[in-house]
Amino acid sequence: xxxFAENSSNMTRKKKALPLFEHITITDIAxxxxxxxxxxVPAHDGLPGSQLVxxxxxCVPGDVVDIQIRKKKHSYAxxxxxxxxxxxxxxxxxPCKHFGICGGCKWQNLPYEEQLKAKQQQVYDQLTRxxxxxxxEFRPIMGSQKIYEYRNKLDFGCSNRRWLTKxxxxxxxxxxxxxxxxxxxxxxxxxxxxxxxxxxxxxxLQNQIxxxxxxxxxxxxMTFFDLKQQHGLLRDVMVRNSNTGExxxxxxxxxxxxxxxxxxxxxLEHIAYKYQxxxxxxxxxxxxxxxxxxxxxxxxxxxxxxxxxxxGDLRFKVGAKSFxxxxxxxxxxxxxxxxxxxxxxxxELVYDLYTGTGTIANFVAGKARQVVGIEYVPEAIEDAxxxxxxxxxxxxxxxxxxxxxxxxxxxxAEHGRPDVIITDPPRAGMHPDVVQTILRAMPDRIVYVxxxxxxxxxxxxxxxxAYKVTAVQxxxxxxxxxxxxxxxxxxxx
Numbered sequence: 001x002x003x004f005a006e007n008s009s010n011m012t013r014k015k016k017a018l019p020l021f022e023h024i025t026i027t028d029i030a031x032x033x034x035x036x037x038x039x040x041v042p043a044h045d046g047l048p049g050s051q052l053v054x055x056x057x058x059c060v061p062g063d064v065v066d067i068q069i070r071k072k073k074h075s076y077a078x079x080x081x082x083x084x085x086x087x088x089x090x091x092x093x094x095p096c097k098h099f100g101i102c103g104g105c106k107w108q109n110l111p112y113e114e115q116l117k118a119k120q121q122q123v124y125d126q127l128t129r130x131x132x133x134x135x136x137e138f139r140p141i142m143g144s145q146k147i148y149e150y151r152n153k154l155d156f157g158c159s160n161r162r163w164l165t166k167x168x169x170x171x172x173x174x175x176x177x178x179x180x181x182x183x184x185x186x187x188x189x190x191x192x193x194x195x196x197x198x199x200x201x202x203x204x205l206q207n208q209i210x211x212x213x214x215x216x217x218x219x220x221x222m223t224f225f226d227l228k229q230q231h232g233l234l235r236d237v238m239v240r241n242s243n244t245g246e247x248x249x250x251x252x253x254x255x256x257x258x259x260x261x262x263x264x265x266x267x268l269e270h271i272a273y274k275y276q277x278x279x280x281x282x283x284x285x286x287x288x289x290x291x292x293x294x295x296x297x298x299x300x301x302x303x304x305x306x307x308x309x310x311x312g313d314l315r316f317k318v319g320a321k322s323f324x325x326x327x328x329x330x331x332x333x334x335x336x337x338x339x340x341x342x343x344x345x346x347x348e349l350v351y352d353l354y355t356g357t358g359t360i361a362n363f364v365a366g367k368a369r370q371v372v373g374i375e376y377v378p379e380a381i382e383d384a385x386x387x388x389x390x391x392x393x394x395x396x397x398x399x400x401x402x403x404x405x406x407x408x409x410x411x412x413a414e415h416g417r418p419d420v421i422i423t424d425p426p427r428a429g430m431h432p433d434v435v436q437t438i439l440r441a442m443p444d445r446i447v448y449v450x451x452x453x454x455x456x457x458x459x460x461x462x463x464x465x466a467y468k469v470t471a472v473q474x475x476x477x478x479x480x481x482x483x484x485x486x487x488x489x490x491x492x493x
Contacts, residue, residue, distance in 0.1 A: 018069040023085060026056065026063045029118040033106030033482035035059050037067075054079045058100050060110050062088025090114060095148075096200050101165060103187045105201070105480035116141050116476060119484040123453045123474045127486075131457035133464045139473045142337075144330045147479035151201040151326045152241055152309070156182050156210055157291070158234040159193035160224040180224040182214045182237060191227040201480075206239040209249060209275055213237060216270050222263055223256070231256050233263060236291045238320065243328050246307035248280040250320045252293065255285045268301045279303045282320055294321050294377065311335070314362060316387050321379045323356040327477045334449070334475045334485055335363045338422055341447045341471060341489035344368050348419035351443070353407065353434070358384025358398060360422055360449075365393045372415055373398045374406050404433040412441050422447045429455030435462045442466070446490040451477075453486045460488065468493050 021039055030036035034055045041052050053076040056067055064086035067079040094100075094108035107115050120141045127135060144150060162181030181195030195214075198207050217224070217234050225232035236252035249271065253264045264283060272281050281302040284293050298305065298320055306319040311332050318324045325331035338360060342350065344367035352361040355373030357380050365371045365388070373396060375381050381400040388396045397415070399406055403425075412418070421443045423430065429452065430438075438446065446467060450456035453474075460469060471489035478484070 018072060020069070020082070021054070021067045021079070024065055024067050026059050026061050026065065026088070028061060029110075029114075029121075030055050031122065031482065033057065035061060035063075039067075052077055056081060057103075057106060058109065059084075060088050060091050060114075062090050097198065098194070098196060101163075102184055102194055102196065104184060104199075106482060108480045112143070112147050112479060115479065116143050119476055119482070120474055122482070123472070123484060123486050126453040127457045127460065127472065127488075129457075130454055131460040131464075133460050133469055135469050136471060139471070141474040141476055141484070142330075142333055144327060144476050144479050146327075146329060148200045149203050150329065150479065152243075152324070152328050153326050154199060154202050154206055154239050155291075156196065156237045156239075157185055157193045158182050158224050158232075158236060159191070160226050160232055161191055161193070161228075163189065163192045163194040178218075180214075180218060182210055182234075202239070203241055205247065205275070205277065206241070209239060209271065209278075210237060212274060213251070213267065213271060216267055220263065220267070222267070225254055230254075230289065233260050234267075235286055240307060240318065240320070242307045242309045242318065244308050244310060245277070246279040247275070247277050248282070248307045248318075248320060249278050250282045250284065250293075250298065252284050252286045252291060254287065261285070265301070272302045280305060280307055280320075294379065311359070311363065314387075314391050316357065316359060316362075317383055317390060318357065319379070319383060321377070322383050323377070323380060324359065325477065330475065330477050331359075334477065334487065335360055337473050337475065337487045338424075338447050338449055339364045339367065341445075341473075341487060342367075342420045342422060343445060344420065349416050351407075351418040351421045351441075353403060353421060353423040353430075354425045355384060355398065356380050356424075358387050358396065360424060361396050361398070362387050362391060362393055364422070365396050368420075369395065370416075371396045372418070374403060375400060376402055404431040404437075407434055407437050409437065409440060412437070417441055418443045420445045420447065422449070424449040425455075427452040427455065429459050432462070435459060439463065439466055442492065444492055448488040448490065450486050450488070451483065453484065456486060456488065460490075463490060466493055467491065 026035045028036040034057045038051045041050050056079045065081045066083040068082045069077045069079045071078040092111045099108050162179050163186045181193050183194045183196035186192045223232040225235040235254045238250040240248040282298045284296050284298050306317050309316045348368050350368045350371045352373040355361050355375045358373050361371045361373040378400040381398045384398045467490040470491045473487045475485045
């Protein structure tokens with residue numbers, strides 16, 4: 001059933017060789033886009049037999065494979081497929097040449113209908129095992145009409161230490177001089193970038209723009225950023241597009257020496273001339289140790305500092321710093337679910353927590369008496385106010401600050417007890433103080449939109465003393481990834 005790996009040249013004498021399991025049939029889908037198998041381990045060295053749970057990426061149930069264990073924990077192990085003996089009949093052919101290395105679309109090898117089944121099960125498992133609250137029958141997951149070219153935003157890192165594939169290393173290319181690349185960060189290697197030629201998740205123009213930036217920068221011998229040493233001119237590229245046909249490109253530079261800004265402006269001039277569809281071309285000199293730019297001043301090279309998205313009959317201003325759902329079409333359906341779950345009649349005071357640029361707040365405002373939105377990022381709140389003005393909405397109010405500090409008993413006393421609370425927190429979920437404030441506010445209904453059902457389940461258990469879950473609607477925003485959104489309706493007991 002299994003042998004021990006013979007190659008232990010990189011292991012110390014204290015470490016035992018990790019086992020190689022042969023002819024193993026993958027059985028289940030697991031979290032984080034991995035598959036799972038339980039391997040019987042025979043008794044040895046006086047220890048009884050057992051089952052070893054092994055998580056394996058880039059394979060699907062039904063594959064027959066050899067698995068090399070890479071990490072061994074107390075209750076499970078992580079492995080890697082080193083040989084395929086038989087491919088599963090439940091398998092799709094990934095169209096992307098980068099599949100298996102990039103790590104972004106971990107489920108391209110799984111048919112979309114199977115992805116939806118796995119995500120529905122993921123939501124069910126996490127709400128039942130973690131939340132442990134009484135639940136209604138789940139609604140069937142809402143799949144995305146587009147499964148490729150559905151994203152409206154992608155970020156690419158620029159690095160002078162691009163990732164080398166096993167084939168390149170095997171061909172003795174470790175010492176190649178030009179390691180520049182533009183692409184995605186490799187999981188577990190913060191300073192390595194895997195170069196991307198074609199990403200299938202966004203309109204193909206983003207591939208053309210990114211590849212042209214690389215071609216031009218290489219031809220002009222521009223330096224690429226070294227994250228460890230903190231030098232190099234070309235640092236990061238962000239591309240956004242919208243359903244109005246507009247494109248926003250932001251290039252982050254790191255000016256090291258005299259003449260760098262002149263080189264940067266020539267690159268921007270070249271890209272602006274070659275791609276007339278770009279309506280907002282921006283740049284920033286980022287001297288920080290990370291690629292975040294919310295606290296930096298962005299400069300406009302061409303056009304505007306924003307683009308516009310439409311959702312239903314509403315129009316939204318989206319800037320480089322704005323949060324906006326990355327699957328525009330599916331976001332409309334997500335927000336329709338949230339609005340339906342709110343059961344608005346036109347008389348309700350609604351609090352929209354973690355409002356971002358006020359998308360949900362403005363989306364539900366037409367069916368509410370008043371909407372109060374709260375968000376941490378001040379720039380997002382300014383966008384939210386502008387979005388209300390753009391759409392001639394006069395029954396919204398927005399406040400910026402840390403949620404646990406802003407949403408207080410005093411705030412509620414001043415603005416009124418909400419009839420409905422809509423909350424769409426980040427992946428970490430809601431702070432316990434926020435949950436307690438919600439409980440004291442006693443809204444009639446809570447609509448909880450989450451991009452992480454695990455933390456959502458934790459929060460539901462905290463709300464369970466006063467609220468009953470009355471509806472659950474999973475929504476797939478991100479085909480070919482293990483991520484899933486989930487909307488829960490809670491009614492006061």
